[in-house]
Amino acid sequence: MGFAIDRHSPVPAWQQLASQLRAHIATLAPQDMIPSTQELVKETGLAIGTIQKAVSALKAEGLVYAVSGRGTFKR
Amino acid sequence: MGFAIDRHSPVPAWQQLASQLRAHIATLAPQDMIPSTQELVKETGLAIGTIQKAVSALKAEGLVYAVSGRGTFKR
DNA sequence: ATGCATTTGTTCGTATGTATG
DNA sequence: GCATACATACGAACAAATGCA
Numbered sequence: 656m657g658f659a660i661d662r663h664s665p666v667p668a669w670q671q672l673a674s675q676l677r678a679h680i681a682t683l684a685p686q687d688m689i690p691s692t693q694e695l696v697k698e699t700g701l702a703i704g705t706i707q708k709a710v711s712a713l714k715a716e717g718l719v720y721a722v723s724g725r726g727t728f729k730r
Numbered sequence: 731m732g733f734a735i736d737r738h739s740p741v742p743a744w745q746q747l748a749s750q751l752r753a754h755i756a757t758l759a760p761q762d763m764i765p766s767t768q769e770l771v772k773e774t775g776l777a778i779g780t781i782q783k784a785v786s787a788l789k790a791e792g793l794v795y796a797v798s799g800r801g802t803f804k805r
Numbered sequence: 806a807t808g809c810a811t812t813t814g815t816t817c818g819t820a821t822g823t824a825t826g
Numbered sequence: 827g828c829a830t831a832c833a834t835a836c837g838a839a840c841a842a843a844t845g846c847a
Contacts, residue, residue, distance in 0.1 A: 667833080667834060667835090668834080668835075669834075669835085701835080701836090702835060702836045702837065703836090703837080703838090704834095704835070704836070704837080705834080705835060705836080708834090708835090722843080722844080723842065723843045723844075724842075724843035724844030724845075725843080725844055725845080726844095
C-alpha cells in the first residue's frame with residue numbers, strides 16, 4: 656500500500672496518514688475494508704494512538720465506519 | 731462546575747464528559763472559555779488523553795474552537 | 806459450545822513541542 | 827524568561843465484539 660510518514664514534515668504524522676488513507680479510500684468500493692490498526696502500525700512505524708487518531712478523523716468525516724471485531728470499512 | 735464521571739456506567743467516560751460539557755457550553759456566551767484541560771483533569775480525575783478526546787469531539791462538532799496557548803472557547 | 810485470533814474501543818500515564826500573554 | 831494551555835506522539839493494558847476452527 657505504501658503508507659509512508661515524513662517525520663521531519665511540519666505536518667503532523669496523524670494528518671499525513673489521514674491524507675494518505677483518504678487517497679487510498681478513494682480507490683475502494685463501498686464496504687471495502689481499510690488496513691487494520693496493526694497493519695498500519697507495521698507499515699508506518701507510528702504508535703497505535705497516532706493511527707487511531709488518523710482513523711478517527713476519517714470516521715468523523717463520515718468517510719468510513721468501524722465495526723468492532725471486524726474492521727473499518729468505506730461507507 | 732461539578733463535572734462528575736460515573737466509572738461504573740457503560741457509557742465511556744469521555745462521552746459522559748462530552749455530554750456534560752455540551753450542557754455547560756449551552757449556558758455560555760460565544761467566546762466564553764471552557765475549563766482548561768488541567769482543570770478538567772482535577773475535577774474529573776480522568777487522564778489527560780481522556781479529557782482531550784472529549785474536547786476533540788466538541789471541536790469536531792464545531793461547538794468550540796481551541797487557541798493554543800490561550801484556551802478553548804465557545805464558538 | 807468452547808476456545809482462539811483478530812480487530813476496534815477505552816483508559817491510563819508520560820514526554821516533548823508550540824503558541825500565547 | 828516564565829507560566830499557562832493546547833497539540834503531538836509514544837507505549838501499554840484491558841475490554842468487547844466478531845469470525846472461525
